[in-house]
Amino acid sequence: MPHRIKELKLTHFRGATQPVTIQFDPKKSVVVIFGENGTGKSTVVDAIDAVGNASFGSLDREGVRPNPHKYVSSINRTARSLEVELTTAIGHTWKATISGKNVVVAAGTDGSFLPGILVLRRRELLKLIETQPAKRYEAIKSFIDVAEVDKAEAALRGDLVAVDKQFGNAKAARDQAQKSLHAFWEQEKQAHETEAEPLGWAEQRIAEDLTALESQASHLETLLSGIKTLLTATASWQQAHETRDDWTLKVEAAKAKLADTNRSEDTRRTDLIGLLTSARKYLAPPAAPTSCPLCANDVQAESLRQRIEDQLHQLQSASELLQLVNSTQNSYKRAADDCDRCNRDVFSQFQKLATHLATHEPVAVQALNINWKELTLELQTAAASDVISEQATDLAQQLWAESPVVQQALDSLRQRLTLHDNIKVQADLLKDSTKKAADLGQVVERLTKTCQLVVDTRREFVQTILDGIIEEVNRLFTAIHPGEKIGLHRLEMDEVKRSSLEQHARFEDASEVIPQAYFSESHLDTFGFCLWLALAKRLNPKQLVLVLDDVFTSVDTQHFQRISELLADEAQYFQQLIIATHNRRWHDLYRQNSAGAHLIKLESWTLNKGLKPYEDQTLMAALADALGAEPFDRQAVASQAGIVLETVLDRLALAYGCLLPHKHGNSYTLGELLFSTGKLLQKATIIRIDRDVHGHPVLPNNWSEIQLNDLFQTINGLTFIRNEVGAHFSPSGA
Incomplete structure (x- = not known):
């Protein structure tokens, strides 16, 4: 098939401490990779898994998570130097490398097709049979495509x-x-x-119309605000009025002192002080006149200033009183101006409040018996004055006395x-x-x-799949355990739990038993394998490569034989079947009996050399090579043919119960085997369909019968050759 694995190159991947290439025969549907423990089987399987599934394979487990990327490269090598390349029979290549914490897979050639790769390890097999129902479902979930439904x-x-x-x-x-x-x-x-x-x-x-209430509340708020503003304005006016009165008294007192001084001194002296003071201001720097502004005579400004200062010093008392009068008059003017401003402010606020009350007088204010409309008209023709301010102050106090009642009315309106x-x-x-x-x-x-x-x-979709594989699981299971009253009864999703797989088996006459309670370890192993294989066959098996990594450890020889026959039969449905095992029975079985298997053997691993794979031949392949060798070696051919014949006769004797002497190690000679199977072969007939040179059935189908007696007689007559040149050493090889 075109998508079988043909070649696998490993560079610094796990046990491949040295670059190594493993060749697969794409003409063979089954590949058996045999090696003792520690020879690198898991490395090979993990390499295939890395390319096929971008997986860390056997490293993805407890004790290694969450950092399997740290251990996937060979010891003393970095992840950057790691690479796995897989090539299919038609030359398509794919490469796996490590990027950060992930396996990254990329096509080596444009348009490359990568077959699906399913790997079954023993721990995955145990999940199918020994774990809790929820974990069982996790183990089969990859076979049931409901990922988008789950999302x-x-x-x-x-x-x-x-x-x-x-x-x-x-x-x-x-x-x-x-x-x-x-x-x-x-x-x-x-x-x-x-x-x-x-x-x-x-x-x-x-639904009630609250416009009137809102208007009343607004008017009361305006009234209270106006009262407070008018109170503030009148308080400021009172303060300014008192200040102005104080400065009035101070000005009168200063003028009185100055008048007393003038009476006691020469009036001209006072005038002189005023004149000299004015002259000092006129001559104050930076002014520097050079002539008198009255007589136009030349003057020296600095000399004149000094003379004025001397004169004023002599007249100091009168000068100080004059300055006091001027100062108090200036302060009085400012106080008077401030009082006028306060009068205007009071007048303005009084006018606003009166105007408001003229149209919006609350009940609480009506008790004052003030005609606010008349007052408003009077204020329109009046001007700001102390009289108006006095009137406003009085009314403000009256209104303030009524403000608690107004506030209470406002609070009531606000509450509503x-x-x-x-x-x-x-x-x-x-x-x-x-x-x-x-x-x-x-x-x-x-x-x-x-x-x-x-x-x-x-659940219905998954259950339909589960129902659909029960028959196939039982067929596979029966092939391994014929005549035994055990099997799968049903698989079902738990109705309550979201993802939980329940298993119910048949055991003797009971049909609802838990397999884990009644099946032997060997039966559980084969049951789990049959379940996995049936699920795999649901996919697109012709595009799948199955990889079994040391799955069977507890089967006896009889069941082992049946498993091998089942795998040989089932391999035809898949692209390729790869079996990695340390069990020598697998190696010997395929070496002796399978022309359709490619055997790869791994020698002992060392750090310096890494993996050491080589191709191992089946007995028939070894015989074919011996027959085709030049120069022809009769001894080698006879020896190899004898081994093949002994293997065939041994299997016939076992399959048909032919009598053989009981011997230590069951090592029978060719003669003993021929004697044991003689009667069977003299009567046996093979009926088979005719096939062409490529092994395909000839259409229309024709069946041929082959009598084995003649063949038995011929073989029996040639055994001497093997005894002469094959079983015993002959220096000449003749």
Whole structure:
């Protein structure tokens, strides 16, 4: 077949410490790799697994995880130097290397086709028969292509969990809103309100027109704000008024002192001080006049300044009093200006408040008996003054005295408005959360049904596959255990657990037994193998290479023979069958009896040389080589032919129960075997279909009969040749 493995090159992969190439005969459907423990069988199998499945093979196990990439390269070698190359019969190549923590597989040639590679190791076999049901399903999951369904199911379950959580939150919000609204209803419901349930009552309350209440509240807020603002303005005016009065008294006192000084001194002296002070300002640096501004005579500014200072020093008392008068007058002017500003501010705020009260006078203020409209008209023609400010101060105090009543009315209005808003919020929340909970409840119900549909479909699909392989499992199992009243009754997915494989077997007359409780270890091994093989045959077997890595360890000779015959029969359904074993019975069996097997033997492994594979011949191949050798060696041919004939006769004697003398080691001579099978061969007839030179049946099918008596007589007459030149050493080889 074109996609059989033809060649495997290993470079620094595990036990391949030196580059090694293993040749496979693509004409042979079965490859047997024999080697004692420690010769590198697992290295070869892992190399095939690496290319076929991007797997670390036998390293992917407890004790090595999570870092198998650290140990896949040969000792003292790095992962960068590692490479495995697989070549098929038609020359397609694939290479496996290590990148980071992963095995990376790439086609060596464009358009290369890589056959599917299934590897069965003993630990995978044990998972099929000895582990818990959930792990059994994991072991067969790769044969049942439901990966996309699993993804869809996981996504649905994730959506279901998320939506169910939202549904729970919506129900909680609905319940809380219902509780809050019910509390409002019990506390605020009036006798005239006839609604019998909270939501209807709330909707009736919400429908009320609150524009008038909102307007009243706004006017009261404006009034309270205006009163506070007017109080602040009048307080500032009072302060400014007092300050202005203080400076008035200070100015009068300063002028009085200055007047007393003027009476006690020469009036011209006071005038002189004023004149000299003015002159000092005129001559102050940086000014430097050179002539007098009155008489135009030349002057020296610095000299004149000094003379003015001397004169003023002599007149100091009068000068200080004059400065005090000027200073207090300036402060009075500032205080007067500030008082005027406060008057204007009071007037403005008073006017605004009066205007507001003229149109929006609350009940609490009406007790003051003030005609606010008249006051407003009066203020329109008046101007800011102390009189108006005094009036505003008095009214502000009266209004402030009534502000607690106004504040109480405002609080009552606010409470009604807040209650209305709270009822609306809870009613809206109740309606929204009720609708949301209903919508989400429907989504949860649909998702639940959809998820269950996917689960049921997946289980039905998997169960159909399991039901479909039971007959094949039993057929395979019966081939190994003919006449034994044991077998597989049914395989089924657990109805409760998501991924759990239950096994039910037949044992004698019981049909619902657990195989692990009744089967022997050998029966369990072969049962697990038959289950695995039946699943493999469900795939596209013509594109598959099966690899068995030391699977059978507990079978006896009789069952071993049947297993080998079963494998020979089943190999035709697959691309290739590769058996890696340390059991010499496999090697001897295929070497003696199989012309369709390619034998590879691994010699002892060493660190320096690594793997040492070589091709081992079947007996028939060795005989064919001896017959074709030049020069012709009669001794070699006779010896090899005798071995083949002894092997054939030994199997016939065993298969048909021919009598043989009991001997130590069962080492029978050719003569003893011919004598034992003589009667059988003299009567036996072979009936077989005619085939062409390539081994294909000739159409239309013709059957030929071969009488074995003549052949037996011929062989019996030629045994002397083997005795003469094959069984005994002959120096001449003649």
